[in-house]
Amino acid sequence: MRADARRNRDRILAAAEEVFARHGASASTEEVAAIAGVAIGTVFRHFPTKQDLLAAIVKELLARLTAEVAELASADPATALFDFVERVVEQAAEKRAVVELLAADGVRVGVADPLRGLADALGVLLSRAQQAGAVRAEIRLDEVLALLTATAQGALHGGWSEDLRRRALAVVFAGMRP
Amino acid sequence: MRADARRNRDRILAAAEEVFARHGASASTEEVAAIAGVAIGTVFRHFPTKQDLLAAIVKELLARLTAEVAELASADPATALFDFVERVVEQAAEKRAVVELLAADGVRVGVADPLRGLADALGVLLSRAQQAGAVRAEIRLDEVLALLTATAQGALHGGWSEDLRRRALAVVFAGMRP
Amino acid sequence: MRADARRNRDRILAAAEEVFARHGASASTEEVAAIAGVAIGTVFRHFPTKQDLLAAIVKELLARLTAEVAELASADPATALFDFVERVVEQAAEKRAVVELLAADGVRVGVADPLRGLADALGVLLSRAQQAGAVRAEIRLDEVLALLTATAQGALHGGWSEDLRRRALAVVFAGMRP
Amino acid sequence: MRADARRNRDRILAAAEEVFARHGASASTEEVAAIAGVAIGTVFRHFPTKQDLLAAIVKELLARLTAEVAELASADPATALFDFVERVVEQAAEKRAVVELLAADGVRVGVADPLRGLADALGVLLSRAQQAGAVRAEIRLDEVLALLTATAQGALHGGWSEDLRRRALAVVFAGMRP
DNA sequence: AATGAATGAGGCTTCATTCAT
DNA sequence: TATGAATGAAGCCTCATTCAT
Numbered sequence: 189m190r191a192d193a194r195r196n197r198d199r200i201l202a203a204a205e206e207v208f209a210r211h212g213a214s215a216s217t218e219e220v221a222a223i224a225g226v227a228i229g230t231v232f233r234h235f236p237t238k239q240d241l242l243a244a245i246v247k248e249l250l251a252r253l254t255a256e257v258a259e260l261a262s263a264d265p266a267t268a269l270f271d272f273v274e275r276v277v278e279q280a281a282e283k284r285a286v287v288e289l290l291a292a293d294g295v296r297v298g299v300a301d302p303l304r305g306l307a308d309a310l311g312v313l314l315s316r317a318q319q320a321g322a323v324r325a326e327i328r329l330d331e332v333l334a335l336l337t338a339t340a341q342g343a344l345h346g347g348w349s350e351d352l353r354r355r356a357l358a359v360v361f362a363g364m365r366p
Numbered sequence: 367m368r369a370d371a372r373r374n375r376d377r378i379l380a381a382a383e384e385v386f387a388r389h390g391a392s393a394s395t396e397e398v399a400a401i402a403g404v405a406i407g408t409v410f411r412h413f414p415t416k417q418d419l420l421a422a423i424v425k426e427l428l429a430r431l432t433a434e435v436a437e438l439a440s441a442d443p444a445t446a447l448f449d450f451v452e453r454v455v456e457q458a459a460e461k462r463a464v465v466e467l468l469a470a471d472g473v474r475v476g477v478a479d480p481l482r483g484l485a486d487a488l489g490v491l492l493s494r495a496q497q498a499g500a501v502r503a504e505i506r507l508d509e510v511l512a513l514l515t516a517t518a519q520g521a522l523h524g525g526w527s528e529d530l531r532r533r534a535l536a537v538v539f540a541g542m543r544p
Numbered sequence: 545m546r547a548d549a550r551r552n553r554d555r556i557l558a559a560a561e562e563v564f565a566r567h568g569a570s571a572s573t574e575e576v577a578a579i580a581g582v583a584i585g586t587v588f589r590h591f592p593t594k595q596d597l598l599a600a601i602v603k604e605l606l607a608r609l610t611a612e613v614a615e616l617a618s619a620d621p622a623t624a625l626f627d628f629v630e631r632v633v634e635q636a637a638e639k640r641a642v643v644e645l646l647a648a649d650g651v652r653v654g655v656a657d658p659l660r661g662l663a664d665a666l667g668v669l670l671s672r673a674q675q676a677g678a679v680r681a682e683i684r685l686d687e688v689l690a691l692l693t694a695t696a697q698g699a700l701h702g703g704w705s706e707d708l709r710r711r712a713l714a715v716v717f718a719g720m721r722p
Numbered sequence: 723m724r725a726d727a728r729r730n731r732d733r734i735l736a737a738a739e740e741v742f743a744r745h746g747a748s749a750s751t752e753e754v755a756a757i758a759g760v761a762i763g764t765v766f767r768h769f770p771t772k773q774d775l776l777a778a779i780v781k782e783l784l785a786r787l788t789a790e791v792a793e794l795a796s797a798d799p800a801t802a803l804f805d806f807v808e809r810v811v812e813q814a815a816e817k818r819a820v821v822e823l824l825a826a827d828g829v830r831v832g833v834a835d836p837l838r839g840l841a842d843a844l845g846v847l848l849s850r851a852q853q854a855g856a857v858r859a860e861i862r863l864d865e866v867l868a869l870l871t872a873t874a875q876g877a878l879h880g881g882w883s884e885d886l887r888r889r890a891l892a893v894v895f896a897g898m899r900p
Numbered sequence: 901a902a903t904g905a906a907t908g909a910g911g912c913t914t915c916a917t918t919c920a921t
Numbered sequence: 922t923a924t925g926a927a928t929g930a931a932g933c934c935t936c937a938t939t940c941a942t
Contacts (some may be wrong), residue, residue, distance in 0.1 A: 719897025
């Protein structure tokens with residue numbers, strides 16, 4: 189791929205992230221193009237379908253999150269999981285569309301694989317937290333994922349204040365502890 | 367309002383609830399009209415805007431929920447709150463649009479007042495639960511509301527199984543207990 | 545259907561016939577709307593798809609042709625078939641899209657039935673011509689149809705002069721006679 | 723022109739013939755480029771316009787046909803004309819776009835001259851057939867051309883079976899005989 | 901001369917809303 | 922009041938053509 193193409197691709201992705209974050213997945217492709225400063229055709233050359241564009245930014249975020257999880261693999265097992273969840277929920281507001289899609293259309297948008305990647309990585313954090321006695325043994329990965337996305341969505345759509353977010357998560361974390 | 371107009375209004379609301387529950391708030395007004403068995407013009411005569419229609423069904427649901435809470439005022443304080451939350455989350459899947467709107471557009475849609483009504487009623491349940499020693503004292507109403515909507519959304523969009531829903535709520539409830 | 549709707553439907557069909565006759569089936573629906581003097585949405589209300597619009601004008605022409613054939617059922621058997629073919633080819637130039645679709649997309653456009661109706665009616669003319677000794681016995685209906693559409697297309701696309709058309713058909717007719 | 727340019731030009735022409743034969747003149751230039759194994763820019767360098775590309779392949783085919791006619795100049799006068807027509811119609815299906823363009827846009831596409839060349843060559847076959855008594859004297863060249871393109875188009879768009887094609891042409895040939 | 905990315909007009913279709921009947 | 926036809930802005934996408942690399 190040529191340098192200018194790469195640059196445009198990146199600008200489109202950035203614009204899409206911004207636009208979809210503001211208006212949700214129903215925002216128009218034209219607006220993405222406008223903000224990216226390219227013609228509409230350019231967007232469709234890089235992402236032949238609106239779905240493809242959405243999938244691309246979701247994948248990117250998932251990859252970023254998975255990487256963050258990986259970094260935490262060597263952190264304190266007793267806090268790593270909670271730290272990660274906290275961080276994700278904190279950033280949720282920046283990722284309107286991503287959260288929507290993760291929750292609603294994960295499969296349809298075709299990000300099943302990256303999603304599994306993130307889940308696997310999270311699973312490791314969970315196991316370690318349980319072995320460290322920081323999380324009850326009977327709690328399973330799907331509950332963690334479910335509560336993660338639920339609170340992320342809540343924080344996002346509900347416009348939670350920082351304080352509210354902290355207290356809500358505190359409840360959830362307390363519920364996970366022995 | 368004439369009797370037939372009243373009847374039409376009700377049929378439209380019922381149809382809207384059904385349609386928006388199935389396809390979310392992006393479902394078309396035309397489909398609502400079709401299912402209500404009226405012409406599209408009639409829908410717009412009763413609800414000059416799609417937003418108005420959405421607000422109406424949200425209000426209706428909020429009123430219903432508030433009534434349910436009121437009934438629980440005389441139930442066992444130690445379980446009433448948990449029972450109510452359980453029930454709401456359980457029904458979330460049936461109210462796609464309502465959950466969406468409550469979470470996302472609550473203000474814009476203009477249901478602030480009915481929402482406050484529900485919150486107040488819930489506040490009573492919370493106080494009683496705390497006095498009964500079933501919920502930690504430092505937990506505040508906004509956290510409960512936040513976790514309520516978050517899990518409702520999660521259950522809705524995430525397509526949680528009954529089992530997963532139960533386990534996720536169990537975590538939250540455990541976090542609320544002393 | 546209301547009177548104004550009927551009127552619009554007819555105007556759209558007339559406009560479509562004109563537009564598609566001039567520019568072929570690839571002409572734009574917008575142009576049809578413009579010439580019909582209605583908004584684009586009105587075209588799509590009456591014909592939800594461009595294909596539907598095309599199918600409608602093809603069906604209409606087929607019906608017209610079938611009616612013409614029926615009228616000829618009592619005419620001189622020795623000349624009725626030739627007269628009809630002559631007439632169709634003569635009118636071909638006015639029906640660009642129709643001829644295109646008849647020839648190319650008959651099935652896809654969903655006019656199989658009306659087409660069969662015309663074929664059946666033509667079959668009667670052919671039998672009678674053969675019984676009257678005006679057409680060789682071994683000639684079958686599909687050849688007649690094939691030569692009919694071929695010459696109609698030829699006349700249409702080739703821009704045949706009246707004289708050329710007459711001479712070309714004279715050859716074909718001579719080939720059909722005993 | 724450099725050798726590689728020449729090679730590219732030929733590959734583009736071959737690809738265009740194939741693509742337009744399959745999908746008609748509305749096939750995309752991009753597909754031509756893909757099959758030719760060159761970039762889209764290269765196609766437009768050689769043929770500044772889609773029309774030019776179409777004209778080029780039509781010209782090529784016409785030249786090929788004219789050459790075939792020339793070869794038949796020394797064949798049996800009584801059958802050469804019929805043989806040629808038969809062959810052209812037979813091949814029609816392989817030349818979707820060519821037939822379309824010959825018939826529809828001959829002039830616009832700017833292939834008047836090569837077309838005249840073919841016509842002249844055909845004229846020779848016709849004269850000889852008439853002198854041999856195989857074709858009626860009053861039949862003129864334009865009728866032959868008209869019937870040739872008409873049946874070619876018919877065979878192409880109508881999807882005639884081999885049998886139908888033979889019978890339809892038999893009728894036409896019978897009509898040309900004394 | 902080749903490449904392939906960028907452009908942007910134009911096509912089809914949907915749908916909230918208005919308005920004549 | 923109800924009906925349902927009409928409106929037209931807006932969305933997604935395609936593709937001939939241009940232009941920087």
